Ligand SMILES: CC(C)[C@H](C(=O)O)[C@@H](O)C(=O)O
C-alpha cells in the first residue's frame with residue numbers, strides 16, 4: 272500500500288498550539304479510514320531556530336523535505352525577535368517559491384453556528400474560492416535604496432509577472448470555475464492605476480477566457496472588489512488574483528464569514544514534482560500565543576485539504592477523499608454545537624476543540 | 633473680498649449627473665453664507681473629449697487650471713471606449729501628480745439612516761480617516777515587457793517611494809491623529825511580503841513616531857488590516873497608507889459603512905501652491921450612468937470638504953467653515969429622513985436628493 276510522507280512543521284506562536292490538534296485529527300482519520308501517513312516533525316522554520324542558529328532553516332532543508340508528499344505547516348513569524356520579512360522570506364516564502372507551489376487555494380465559506388459580521392447573511396450565501404498566484408508578482412526582494420540615509424533617499428521595489436506564472440494560475444482558476452455550478456470567474460486587477468503589469472494581466476485573462484467560453488468573467492479593480500466582498504459576498508464563485516491581491520482577498524473573505532480563525536489554505540504544486548504545503552491563513556498571532564486559546568479549526572481544515580489533494584493524485588485509495596469529507600463534517604458539527612473557542616464567542620481551549628473534532632471523526 | 637476660483641469638471645458617466653447637484657448645493661450655500669465662488673466648467677478630462685481629440689485634455693490644461701483655487705471633479709473613466717489606464721493617467725492621475733496633491737484625505741463615517749452591512753454597528757461606532765499617499769508608490773508607469781508576445785514574456789512593474797513623499801504623508805497623518813481625541817494612528821504595511829519598500833516604509837513610520845510620542849501607533853499588514861475593517865471598524869482613528877493600500881482601504885471603509893455612494897475625498901496640496909481637487913470616491917459607474925439614479929451625496933460632501941479646505945487657508949471669512957457645517961448637517965438630515973436613492977433603499981433620483989439638500993442649506 273501507498274504510504275504518504277508528511278512533514279509537520281509547527282513554526283512559531285500559535286502554530287505550535289494548533290498543529291498538534293491538526294495531527295490529532297489526522298491520527299483519528301487514519302485510524303478510522305486506514306490512511307497510511309508517515310509523519311515527521313521538524314522544529315526548524317521557526318524564529319526559535321533562527322535565534323539559535325542565525326538562519327531560519329538548516330542548509331539541507333530542501334533535501335530533507337524534497338521526498339515528502341506534503342508539508343503540514345503551522346505558522347511562522349515572531350516579530351519581537353526576528354523581523355517578519357526575515358522570518359518569512361527564510362521559510363514560508365522559500366517553500367512556496369522553491370517548491371514551485373504556484374497555486375494558493377483558499378476557500379471562503381459561511382458556516383452554520385458562526386456569527387457573521389455581515390448583516391443578514393445565512394450559511395450557504397457565501398461559498399467561494401480565492402485562487403492566488405503564489406510565487407511571483409508583488410512579492411519580490413528586487414529593487415533597492417538610492418541615497419540611503421539622506422533627504423534624497425528613494426526606494427525602488429519591483430514586481431515581476433511572467434507569462435508562465437500568470438497563465439498557469441489563470442488556467443487553474445478557469446478550470447476550477449468551469450467545474451463549478453455557477454461557472455463564474457472574477458479577475459482581480461488594478462489596471463487603472465498600476466500601469467504596466469496590470470493592463471498586461473488583464474490581457475492574459477482575456478486571452479485565456481477565449482479558451483473557456485462557458486465561464487463568465489468579470490474583471491474588478493481591487494479597491495471596489497474589496498468593497499463588494501462586504502456588500503455582495505454571495506456574488507462570488509471563483510476569484511483569481513495576483514500574489515498581493517490574493518493575500519488581501521483571502522484574509523478579507525474569511526473575515527466576512529466571521530473569523531480568520533477558520534480559513535485554511537493549500538499551497539499547491541499541482542504538477543506534484545514538489546511537496547505541496549497546507550497551512551492556516553491566520554499566521555502566528557503573537558498577541559494570543561501561549562495561552563491555549565487559539566482556534567485550531569483552520570489547521571484542521573488545512574489537514575483535510577491535504578488529504579483531498581493527496582486523494583486527487585494517481586491511484587490513491589478512496590479512503591483519503593472519505594477522510595476529508597469526514598473531517599469537514601466534524602468541523603461543521605462542532606461549529607454548530609460547540610465547543611467553541613473565544614473568537615467564536617465560546618470559552619473552550621484549543622485542545623478541547625481538537626478533541627471534539629477528533630472524537631467525531 | 634476674497635473670490636475663490638473653482639474649476640468644475642464633470643468627466644464621464646455619473647460624474648456628469650452628480651456634479652450639477654454638487655454645484656446646486658454650493659450655490660445654495662453661497663447665497664445663504666455669502667461665499668464668493670467663481671465657478672468655471674470644463675468639459676475636457678473626459679472620454680468624450682478623448683474620442684474627439686485623441687487626448688484626455690488640451691495641451692494647455694495646466695495653464696488653464698493653475699490659477700484656480702480648487703478643482704471640483706466628478707469622475708473619469710469609460711472603459712467601453714477608452715481603456716481605464718489611458719483615461720485615468722491622462723487626467724485624474726495627472727492632476728494628482730502635476731499639482732502635487734500629495735494627500736488624499738478620505739473620511740469614513742457611519743450615518744444614522746444608512747443601513748450598515750456590518751451587523752450590530754450604530755452611528756458613531758465608525759468614524760475615522762484614511763490618509764492616502766497620492767503621488768507615488770505603486771502607481772507608476774515605470775517598467776516594461778521583455779520578450780513580448782512569446783512564451784518567455786515577462787513584465788517588470790516598479791514602485792517608487794521617496795523619503796520626501798513618504799515623510800510628508802506620514803507627518804500629515806501624525807498631525808491629524810494628534811489633533812483628534814483618540815490620538816491613534818494605524819500604519820498600513822506589507823513588510824512581511826514586499827521585501828524592499830515596505831520594511832523601509834515601516835522604518836520611516838518609526839522615525840516619525842519619535843516626534844509624536846503622544847500618538848499611539850500600530851502597524852498592520854494590509855491583509856489583516858482589511859479583515860479588521862470588517863471585524864473591528866470601531867478601533868480605527870487615523871489610518872495612513874501608501875497609494876495602493878490607501879486606494880483599497882478607502883473603498884473598503886465606506887463599503888463597511890453602507891455604500892461607496894457617500895464617500896468624499898480631498899486630493900490636497902496642503903502647501904497651496906497648486907489647486908487641490910475634490911471628488912467622490914465612487915468613480916464614473918458605467919453600469920448605472922445615464923439613468924439619473926446615482927447618489928449625489930459623495931459629490932456634495934466633497935464640495936463641503938472643499939469649503940473646509942478653503943476655510944483653513946489664511947484670512948478666510950468664517951462663513952466658509954459655517955457653510956461646510958451646514959452642508960454636512962443637511963446631508964445628515966436627508967440620510968435620516970430621505971429622500972433616498974436606490975443604493976440606500978429609496979426610489980429618489982439624483983436631482984431629487986440634490987434638491988432636498990440644497991433646500992435644507
Ligand atoms: C480611478 C482610479 C485610478 C482611482 C485610484 O485608484 O486612485 C480611484 O479608484 C480612486 O480611488 O480615486
Ligand SMILES: CC(C)[C@H](C(=O)O)[C@@H](O)C(=O)O
Pocket residue numbers: 359518552554824825855
Ligand atoms: C505571512 C505572510 C508573508 C503571508 C503572505 O502574505 O503570503 C500570509 O499573510 C499569508 O497569506 O500566507
